Amino acid sequence: MENIESCKQGTDDPHYFADFTLKISEMSFTIEDYNTELKKLKIIVYLKNYRYHYDNPILPSAVFLVMEELLGEVAYRRHIQNFQLAQIPDTPHNGIPLFELPECINRLKTIKTGSPRII
Numbered sequence: 850m851e852n853i854e855s856c857k858q859g860t861d862d863p864h865y866f867a868d869f870t871l872k873i874s875e876m877s878f879t880i881e882d883y884n885t886e887l888k889k890l891k892i893i894v895y896l897k898n899y900r901y902h903y904d905n906p907i908l909p910s911a912v913f914l915v916m917e918e919l920l921g922e923v924a925y926r927r928h929i930q931n932f933q934l935a936q937i938p939d940t941p942h943n944g945i946p947l948f949e950l951p952e953c954i955n956r957l958k959t960i961k962t963g964s965p966r967i968i
């Protein structure tokens with residue numbers, strides 16, 4: 850994805866699927882685990898309307914496509930081990946906006962193997 854500024858402002862174009870739409874600006878993530886040797890992340894992706902679509906079999910594939918567009922196919926396969934989906938909590942949480950995932954991966958790639966510090 851080339852224009853992250855539109856995501857920061859919330860004016861990014863939605864991705865349309867059969868029963869729902871996804872906007873990168875409305876998604877966030879948290880890091881569950883980071884393998885310093887393989888440089889791979891396990892993340893939880895938080896969606897605005899997950900509670901209404903959690904049983905939709907297309908949803909994981911749709912989120913995969915959005916993240917692949919954001920990162921690029923090679924970077925996604927190289928740095929994302931797997932992801933889970935969850936509802937954005939009603940109370941504030943320490944989620945990172947999804948559009949910051951490429952920057953987060955770049956920071957994590959610089960961590961030396963065996964370092965206890967992630968960010």
